[in-house]
Structure formats: structure tokens, C-alpha cells
Amino acid sequence: MDTPLQPRPWLLLAPALALALLAAHFYRAAAWPLVGASLLLLGLMLVLRRAWLPRLVQVCLLAGTLEWLWTALLLAQQRQALGQPWLRMLLILGAVALLTAASAAVFSQQRVRRRYGLE
Numbered sequence: 001m002d003t004p005l006q007p008r009p010w011l012l013l014a015p016a017l018a019l020a021l022l023a024a025h026f027y028r029a030a031a032w033p034l035v036g037a038s039l040l041l042l043g044l045m046l047v048l049r050r051a052w053l054p055r056l057v058q059v060c061l062l063a064g065t066l067e068w069l070w071t072a073l074l075l076a077q078q079r080q081a082l083g084q085p086w087l088r089m090l091l092i093l094g095a096v097a098l099l100t101a102a103s104a105a106v107f108s109q110q111r112v113r114r115r116y117g118l119e
Contacts, residue, residue, distance in 0.1 A: 001089055011106055011109055011111060011112050012045065012106065012112070014047065014099065014102065014103035014106055015045060015057060015061060015103040015104070015106050015107075016042055016045065017099070017103070018061055018064065018100040018103040019038050019039075019041055019042040019057075019060075019061070019064075020038075020042060020043070021096060021099075021100070022034075022038045022064045022067070022100070023035050023038035023042070023072070025040050025067070025068075026038060037060075037062075038060075041056070041057060041060055045057050049115055049116055049117060050116065050117070051116055051117045051118055052058065053116055054107040054112070054113070054116050054118065055107075057104070057107065058104040058107055061100055061101070061103055061104040062101065062104055064100045065097050065100045065101040065104075068096050068097035068100055069092055069093075069094075069097050070096065071093060072089070072090055072094060073089075075089055075093070076089065076090050078097035
């Protein structure tokens with residue numbers, strides 16, 4: 001059972017999933033430095049408890065949200081130009097972008113803030 005001072009490990013599941021999805025996205029694009037950065041940030045988030053880390057993760061997740069939206073826009077334009085269906089893809093990538101943006105909010109939770117020494 002959690003005490004008030006212990007963070008719940010599942011709180012970090014959303015940002016971890018968002019970073020893993022970003023790493024997979026960058027892997028598919030062969031953007032190796034961004035794959036490494038996403039995986040490194042994921043590892044740091046789970047292992048380190050430094051006060052600067054939540055802000056860094058939040059900034060990267062918000063940048064990742066922009067990447068998902070940009071990718072969705074480009075793919076939708078390509079599919080429209082080729083006469084292919086595009087709405088379902090746009091909805092899926094929009095949901096992924098929303099998950100990525102919402103996962104940045106996890107770091108405002110009191111238990112997570114305590115984990116990283118922000119309280």
C-alpha cells in the first residue's frame with residue numbers, strides 16, 4: 001500500500017509510453033540521434049530523481065507533440081494527394097499527440113513532484 005510519501009509507479013507509465021512511441025517513430029525515420037535521446041530520457045526519467053528532470057521531460061514531450069502533429073499533417077497531405085484514405089490516420093496520430101501532450105501533465109502531480117524533489 002502506498003504511503004503519502006511514496007509515488008505510485010503507474011503515474012510514470014504515460015510519459016514512459018509517450019517517450020517509447022517517440023523513439024519508435026524516430027527509429028522508423030532512421031533519426032538515430034533522436035532515437036537515442038528518447039531512450040536516454042526514458043531511462044533517466046525512471047532511474048534519476050533530480051529536480052531538473054521533470055522540466056526537461058515536459059519540454060521534450062511537448063516537442064514530441066509538435067512532431068506528431070507535423071507528421072500527421074504531412075501524411076494527411078500525402079494521402080490526399082494520392083487519393084488514399086487519410087481521416088483514420090489523422091485521428092490515430094491526433095490521439096497519439098494528445099497522449100504525448102497529456103503525459104507532460106503527469107509531472108504536476110504531487111506524488112511525482114515529490115519523487116523528483118520539487119516539494
